Amino acid sequence: MNTSHPLLAKFERSLTLTGAERDAINVLPVRLEVVKADQAILREGDRPKRSFLLVEGLACNSKVGPNGKRQILAFHLPEDMPDLASLYLDLRDSDTWAMTNCTLAFVSHRDLDRFCDEQRRLSKFLWRDTLINASVHREWTVNVGLREGLARMAHLFCELMLRMRALGRAKDGTCDLALTQADLAEATGLSQVHTNRVIQELRRLELISFARGQLTVHDWDGLVETADFRADYLHLPPVDRPESAPGARRA
Incomplete structure (x- = not known):
């Protein structure tokens, strides 16, 4: 104990x-x-x-x-x-x-x-x-105010994956993330219908899977590009670039 x-x-x-x-x-x-x-x-x-x-x-x-x-x-x-x-x-x-x-x-x-x-x-x-x-x-504030829906959601997923990885709670591009689409809608200022659409589009592009309380990133570089993501604002210690899930099954 x-x-x-x-x-x-x-x-x-x-x-x-x-x-x-x-x-x-x-x-x-x-x-x-x-x-x-x-x-x-x-x-x-x-x-x-x-x-x-x-x-x-x-x-x-x-x-x-x-x-x-x-x-x-x-x-x-x-x-x-x-x-x-x-x-x-x-x-x-x-x-x-x-x-x-x-x-x-x-x-x-x-x-x-x-x-x-x-x-x-x-x-x-x-x-x-x-x-x-x-x-x-x-x-x-910038994310909700200036980015389009797809980039907005991709940006949030990039942030959460990096933060979970810094805690040692992400492995092989996957982390536990017990959020619902309703939670993600409230965090991004999107409707639940729009939230569902952008998550489906991120899946179609084979960038992520998000289901059953788990987030898996299949293509980290592609997700970063979609989000126009820079991690500076998190002020995390220098780390290697996050891995994508090797051969992960797209959901």
Whole structure:
């Protein structure tokens, strides 16, 4: 049974920790909680007194418009801290939802504030992480506002594949992605009918398969070209180009 501190993996993926930093992380109090799929983690208007790390599962940030429709603003994967900014921003301006069953590690703002004061290098890393989230939000604005439907969906699939690969959760061009076409529609600003059409077109072009909670990329270079995708905004460490699925069956 893995009993390591939930935040260790996040820091260790990018930093070589000193013994003192590792000790400081290990004594940071956390409370593990499970939130079921389709349940709210945070609501717009909340005044949270703690932040959380997503340990397992898939979550999203979203807002509901005056017409009652939801716009997904970001998908959150394991090791993300979606609400770190609430340490300084008292009022939540968006909802955070569990899209699958999620395990969350909550840290009180009092303990997190003390940790950041005492561990300056680790504090800078956390705020860099928050700035990257803002970078992703800007790219999503461009994606929804300027790209056509096919490129818009291809761009989202490129991003999610790269992020899952950086976590070690993609292999041979395939990763688990428990999203529905309705979720993808809300993330791209497309209707569900249009979403279905562009996914079918990406399949027809033999770029991807997306079925039964799995995304498979058959032609990474072709998907990147279709999306006009550049990964700079993700600020990921240098990695080899993602592989396409070798001889994968098109679905």
